[in-house]
Amino acid sequence: MTGDIGSEITAPGAVADPKRSTDWSAFRAKFPAISNFTYLDTATHGPISADALMAAHRYYQWSNSSGEVASGKWLKEVDACRNAVAKLLGAGPEEIGFVHNTSMAMVCAALLFEGQGAVLTARNEHPTVVTPWYARKYKVYAAEPDENGLFTVGAFERALRPDIKIISISHLRYNDGQVMDLAGLGHLARERNLHLVVDATQSAGILPIDVNWGIDVLAFAGFKWLNAGHGAGAIYVRDGLLEQYGLPIAGRQSRSTDQLVEITELAPLYEARAFELGALSVPAIMALGASLNLLRSIGADQVLGAVAENAAKLRDGLHSLGLRPQALLEAAPVSPIVSLRAADSQGIVEVLARRGVIAAARAGFLRFGISWYNDQSDVENCIVALGETIIKRR
Numbered sequence: 001m002t003g004d005i006g007s008e009i010t011a012p013g014a015v016a017d018p019k020r021s022t023d024w025s026a027f028r029a030k031f032p033a034i035s036n037f038t039y040l041d042t043a044t045h046g047p048i049s050a051d052a053l054m055a056a057h058r059y060y061q062w063s064n065s066s067g068e069v070a071s072g073k074w075l076k077e078v079d080a081c082r083n084a085v086a087k088l089l090g091a092g093p094e095e096i097g098f099v100h101n102t103s104m105a106m107v108c109a110a111l112l113f114e115g116q117g118a119v120l121t122a123r124n125e126h127p128t129v130v131t132p133w134y135a136r137k138y139k140v141y142a143a144e145p146d147e148n149g150l151f152t153v154g155a156f157e158r159a160l161r162p163d164i165k166i167i168s169i170s171h172l173r174y175n176d177g178q179v180m181d182l183a184g185l186g187h188l189a190r191e192r193n194l195h196l197v198v199d200a201t202q203s204a205g206i207l208p209i210d211v212n213w214g215i216d217v218l219a220f221a222g223f224k225w226l227n228a229g230h231g232a233g234a235i236y237v238r239d240g241l242l243e244q245y246g247l248p249i250a251g252r253q254s255r256s257t258d259q260l261v262e263i264t265e266l267a268p269l270y271e272a273r274a275f276e277l278g279a280l281s282v283p284a285i286m287a288l289g290a291s292l293n294l295l296r297s298i299g300a301d302q303v304l305g306a307v308a309e310n311a312a313k314l315r316d317g318l319h320s321l322g323l324r325p326q327a328l329l330e331a332a333p334v335s336p337i338v339s340l341r342a343a344d345s346q347g348i349v350e351v352l353a354r355r356g357v358i359a360a361a362r363a364g365f366l367r368f369g370i371s372w373y374n375d376q377s378d379v380e381n382c383i384v385a386l387g388e389t390i391i392k393r394r
Contacts, residue, residue, distance in 0.1 A: 022302045028373050030294070031227070038357040038381040043174065043202060043337050043369035046227040048287070055290035056229070056283040074282050081289030082273075085234045088292060089218065090210040097235045097272035098280055102201045105219030105235035107132045108275045109168070109197045111248035112217070112241065116195070117165025122151050124363060126174045129199050133168060149176075150329055153184035166195045171209065172202035175363040176326040177337030179207060184331060186214020201233070205295055206307060206336050206371070211236055222284070225336065225371060228291040231284030237272040251277030298372065306372040308334045310379055314370060317383035321390060326365070342366040348389055355385040 033039055033047035059077075062070035078098075086093045099105045110132035118139035121130050125142070133140050143159035145151050156167065167189055172179050182198065189196040195216045200209055204220035205227075211218055218236040222228035247254055247268045254274040256267045268274065295303060315325050315338055325340045342348055345361035352359050359382075360367045368382065 022298065022306075024306070024373070024375065027294075027298060028375070031373055034373055034378075038378050038385075040368040040370065040374065040378060040382055041358045041360050042225055042227075042371040043367060044224070044360050046224050046371065048229045049227045049291060049294055051290040051294050052228045052287035055286040059283040059286050074286065077286045077289055078280065078282060081285050081292065084289055084292040084296075088204065088209070089236055090212050091236050092239065094271045094273075095211075095236050095239055097237070097275045098285055099219065099233045099235050099275065100231055100281060100284075101233050102199055102219045102221045103128050103131070105217075105233065105275070106168075106197070106199065107135075108235060108237075108249065109217040109219075110136045110138070112237075112245055113166055113195055113197075114248065118161070118163040119166045119168050120156060120159055120161075120164045121168050122156075122170075122173070122180075124173075124175060125168075126170055126199065128201075129168055129170055133166075138166075139163065148327055150327060151178055151180060152329060153181050153188055153331075156185060157188055160192065164194065166197060168197040169199070170202060171198050171200045172207065172335060172337060174202055174337075175339065175365050175367070177335045177339045177367070178326065178328060179203070179332035179335045181329055181331040182209070182215065183213040189216075190214045202337065205291070206303065207334070208300070208304070211238070216241060222288040222291065226288060226291045226295075228288040229284060231281040232288040234288075235272055235275055237275070242268075242270040242272075242274065247274055249277070250274065253277055303372045304334065306374075307336045307370055310374050310376065311336060311338055311370045313376065313379045314338050314368060314382065317379060318386075321383065321387050336370050337367060338370060339365040339367045348386075351389045352382075352385055355388075357382050357385045 028034060030050040031047045059074055062073055082093050082096050085096050106128055114136055118141060119133045120141050120143060123142045123144050130140060141159060141161060141164060143151060143156045146155050167185060169180055171182055186196055196214055198215050198218040200218050200220040201224055203209065205225040216238045219233060221233035223230045250266060253276045254269055256269045318325050318340060323340050325338050328335055341364055345364060345366040348366055349359050349361045
C-alpha cells in the first residue's frame with residue numbers, strides 16, 4: 001500500500017480527479033518566492049511554505065516561553081511527523097527515523113550492509129548516492145543507459161555481476177530528470193536476492209512511492225519538493241534488517257530504553273529511529289510535518305496531476321523552440337524535472353535569471369523543476385525568455 005500522499009494514486013501516470021476543485025491561488029499564496037520570480041528550481045531548493053515557517057516558529061515560541069516544560073508538545077509533533085512520513089512511503093512508523101540530510105542516511109546504509117558485496121549504481125549518479133560506498137571501500141559498478149539514453153530495468157540487469165549484492169540509485173535523477181522504475185527494480189532485487197537502496201530526495205512529495213515495491217532502505221531530505229527547508233529528512237529501513245545485520249552505529253537514542261541510567265551493554269533498538277543517535281532538529285521536523293499536512297490537504301492526485309500537466313506544457317514549449325528535452329521511461333512517464341542538454345547551460349541559466357526565470361545547470365543539462373505550485377504562466381514566461389535567449393545567441 002501507499003500512504004496519504006501516495007495512497008490516492010497507484011502509478012506515476014495517474015492524473016487529477018477532474019471532479020475535485022482545487023483553489024491553486026490560495027495554495028500559491030503560501031509561497032511568496034513564486035510571486036517574486038518564475039521559480040523553476042525546486043529541484044535545487046523548494047521555497048519554504050508559510051505553513052512550514054509557522055510550524056518551526058511555533059517550536060521556538062514554546063521553547064522561549066516554557067523551555068523543557070513544553071517538550072511534551074513538540075514530542076507529539078515529532079511523533080505525528082513520523083506517522084505522516086510512514087504513510088507517505090507505505091511503511092510502518094517503526095521503520096522510519098529522522099536524519100539531518102540524505103547523505104547521513106546513505107552513510108547508515110553503507111555501514112549496515114558492510115561486507116555484503118559490491119554495489120551497482122547508474123552512470124552519472126548524484127554524489128550522495130555513491131560517495132558513502134566508496135568511503136567504505138565497496139566495489140562500485142555503474143549501469144550504462146540504453147541506446148536511447150534511458151536507464152531501464154534491463155540496463156541494470158545487464159550490468160549485474162556475481163559479486164553485486166546492492167543496488168543504490170536515485171528515484172528521480174537530479175540531472176536528466178529520469179524517473180527510475182522502482183517497482184521493476186524492486187522485483188529485480190527480490191528475484192536476484194539483492195538489497196535496493198533509494199535516494200528519494202528528488203521525488204518525495206511529488207511522485208508516488210511504495211517501499212513495498214521491494215525497497216530495503218530509502219532516504220529523503222525535506223528541502224526540495226517537500227518545501228520544509230534544511231535540517232530534516234527521513235530514513236526508511238525495512239523491518240528485520242537491523243536484527244539481521246545488527247546496529248552498525250549507535251548513540252543514546254539507539255537503545256531499547258530511554259532511561260538515563262548507567263549501561264553495561266547496548267540493548268539495541270531494532271527500529272529505524274536507532275539511526276537518530278541523539279537529539280533531533282525538532283523545528284525542522286515540525287516544518288516537515290506541516291509540509292506533509294499541506295500536501296495531504298491538496299491531495300496526491302491533484303499534486304501529480306498539476307505537475308504532469310505543466311511539465312508536459314513545458315516539454316511541448318521546448319519542442320516548439322526546436323529543442324529536445326530528455327526522454328523518459330515508458331514505465332515512469334511523469335517527471336517534475338525537465339532537462340535538455342546545452343553546451344553553455346550555466347550561461348543560459350544566468351541570462352534567464354536576469355529575466356526573472358530561475359533554473360539550474362547540472363552536469364551539462366539545462367534543468368527546470370516543475371512543482372505543483374507552478375502554473376501555466378510560469379511555463380509561458382520560461383518559454384518566452386528561453387526563446388529570446390536562443391535568438392540572441394545565434
